[in-house]
Amino acid sequence: MRYIETRLRTPSDLPLSQVRRETFATTSLFATLTPEERQQIAALAVEKQFKAGDVLFHEGTPCDGLYLIGSGTVKISKTSSSGREIMLTVESAPSSVAEVPLFDNGMNPATVTALRDTVAFLVHIGDFQRFCRQHPEVPIKVLAVVGRRLRQLIGLIEAVTFGSVRQRLAGILLQAAQESVEGGAQIPLTHEELALRLGTVREVVSRNLARFQAEGIVRIVKRQIEIVDPAALRAEAETEF
Amino acid sequence: MRYIETRLRTPSDLPLSQVRRETFATTSLFATLTPEERQQIAALAVEKQFKAGDVLFHEGTPCDGLYLIGSGTVKISKTSSSGREIMLTVESAPSSVAEVPLFDNGMNPATVTALRDTVAFLVHIGDFQRFCRQHPEVPIKVLAVVGRRLRQLIGLIEAVTFGSVRQRLAGILLQAAQESVEGGAQIPLTHEELALRLGTVREVVSRNLARFQAEGIVRIVKRQIEIVDPAALRAEAETEF
DNA sequence: CCGGATCAGTGACCGCCGTCACAGACTGGA
DNA sequence: TCCAGTCTGTGACGGCGGTCACTGATCCGG
Numbered sequence: 009m010r011y012i013e014t015r016l017r018t019p020s021d022l023p024l025s026q027v028r029r030e031t032f033a034t035t036s037l038f039a040t041l042t043p044e045e046r047q048q049i050a051a052l053a054v055e056k057q058f059k060a061g062d063v064l065f066h067e068g069t070p071c072d073g074l075y076l077i078g079s080g081t082v083k084i085s086k087t088s089s090s091g092r093e094i095m096l097t098v099e100s101a102p103s104s105v106a107e108v109p110l111f112d113n114g115m116n117p118a119t120v121t122a123l124r125d126t127v128a129f130l131v132h133i134g135d136f137q138r139f140c141r142q143h144p145e146v147p148i149k150v151l152a153v154v155g156r157r158l159r160q161l162i163g164l165i166e167a168v169t170f171g172s173v174r175q176r177l178a179g180i181l182l183q184a185a186q187e188s189v190e191g192g193a194q195i196p197l198t199h200e201e202l203a204l205r206l207g208t209v210r211e212v213v214s215r216n217l218a219r220f221q222a223e224g225i226v227r228i229v230k231r232q233i234e235i236v237d238p239a240a241l242r243a244e245a246e247t248e249f
Numbered sequence: 250m251r252y253i254e255t256r257l258r259t260p261s262d263l264p265l266s267q268v269r270r271e272t273f274a275t276t277s278l279f280a281t282l283t284p285e286e287r288q289q290i291a292a293l294a295v296e297k298q299f300k301a302g303d304v305l306f307h308e309g310t311p312c313d314g315l316y317l318i319g320s321g322t323v324k325i326s327k328t329s330s331s332g333r334e335i336m337l338t339v340e341s342a343p344s345s346v347a348e349v350p351l352f353d354n355g356m357n358p359a360t361v362t363a364l365r366d367t368v369a370f371l372v373h374i375g376d377f378q379r380f381c382r383q384h385p386e387v388p389i390k391v392l393a394v395v396g397r398r399l400r401q402l403i404g405l406i407e408a409v410t411f412g413s414v415r416q417r418l419a420g421i422l423l424q425a426a427q428e429s430v431e432g433g434a435q436i437p438l439t440h441e442e443l444a445l446r447l448g449t450v451r452e453v454v455s456r457n458l459a460r461f462q463a464e465g466i467v468r469i470v471k472r473q474i475e476i477v478d479p480a481a482l483r484a485e486a487e488t489e490f
Numbered sequence: 491c492c493g494g495a496t497c498a499g500t501g502a503c504c505g506c507c508g509t510c511a512c513a514g515a516c517t518g519g520a
Numbered sequence: 521t522c523c524a525g526t527c528t529g530t531g532a533c534g535g536c537g538g539t540c541a542c543t544g545a546t547c548c549g550g
């Protein structure tokens with residue numbers, strides 16, 4: 009795990025880095041705080057840098073604290089012992105991960121990995137709990153975030169239980185196209201990555217993409233997936249189970 | 250939806266019913282409150298009675314408030330439009346449901362149905378939010394409960410994604426046997442109910458049970474499933490994916 | 491421009507699961 | 521005791537998804 013700790017504590021009279029201030033200012037968790045209060049908590053955080061592929065923390069390990077994603081993108085995923093993986097969600101800056109074990113004293117429930125180079129700020133669990141006691145509105149914000157995540161998970165369970173790979177693939181393609189710059193129809197994901205998101209394997213993704221292509225819904229040129237008929241994809245994705 | 254509202258408000262100088270007091274005393278959400286504070290919130294609750302099969306609330310409807318289960322058992326589930334169902338979790342008294350939408354202003358994410366005759370106490374969302382503002386330790390307790398639920402969901406996703414019906418059936422049989430009175434090996438569930446928990450259909454459960462029986466792991470007499478070889482079941486359930 | 495490394499496509503195969511269709515077992519009243 | 525309603529067991533069958541085993545395409549660094 010490659011990362012660099014810039015410093016353990018920043019004396020609060022020293023100016024904090026730009027990205028640090030912005031991170032703590034834009035996260036919804038601290039939205040209701042005054043700038044001075046935000047400064048307080050920001051000063052407690054440890055900056056960590058991760059390269060794409062680095063693991064922030066593994067499932068089953070004790071919780072360090074709250075990670076605020078300052079820049080970059082991470083995935084939250086579970087891996088089976090046979091190497092298959094399912095991605096629970098992707099979080100891009102500004103965002104936070106590992107809110108849950110902060111309050112129930114459990115282990116990390118999933119693994120978080122950087123998808124791109126990422127800068128995160130770690131607020132140690134003790135510091136955060138102390139801060140929460142002084143600022144009771146913070147746990148309520150955390151609850152909103154956790155609630156959103158819980159809804160996502162329920163949606164995923166529904167999709168995995170009732171839906172087919174084909175349907176979920178359609179959904180992911182649309183989503184990826186939307187997120188990709190300029191909303192273009194180009195999708196910069198490898199089949200392997202798609203398979204991970206879906207909890208399946210590469211070959212199945214290949215086959216389904218081939219079917220989509222045969223039906224004129226997508227076009228594949230030089231490992232680039234291009235959406236030709238978004239409406240058809242949407243219909244596929246939104247097919248009720 | 251059959252239920253009976255006993256009274257909207259109980260003047261707090263009047264004695265509350267036994268079950269009401271016990272419900273609010275045993276739920277972990279209010280464990281840190283003084284008896285007087287508990288009395289306050291308990292007095293705000295509306296008692297509702299449900300018969301087995303009654304729906305407390307449906308997914309997609311606005312959230313009434315927090316339900317505390319005073320007695321009985323409920324299931325939290327999602328249903329597909331084609332009628333298949335998956336049970337996310339079962340909650341028996343003392344417990345609570347619908348904590349999530351209290352804080353993120355969303356709709357109910359799932360449907361809650363009474364499995365047995367159930368008495369619940371509904372704290373309206375506004376009352377609860379007001380109470381939380383006065384008692385900041387309550388949201389933290391809620392977070393712990395929601396965290397537990399989130400972990401359960403992640404486990405379910407893992408099981409559904411990587412595991413087989415056979416494995417999950419083994420797990421449910423063990424769990425059901427343990428919960429059933431006297432820890433006996435008798436399981437009072439119908440194949441249909443098992444199928445709902447698993448997100449599959451009756452026939453698949455029948456077949457898997459038949460296989461278990463052929464292998465001498467369970468015995469089925471008169472619609473009663475009896476576990477013969479718990480160790481084998483456990484091995485089956487704990488097989489890593 | 492070349493050669494290794496990664497990514498993609500595909501065929502074969504098989505087991506599991508979901509569906510349909512019935513027939514038989516069991517239960518709980520009337 | 522009988523009947524209606526529910527629950528179970530099973531066979532047939534098709535499709536999808538997971539695994540294996542390759543081959544071919546593409547990319548990138550030297």
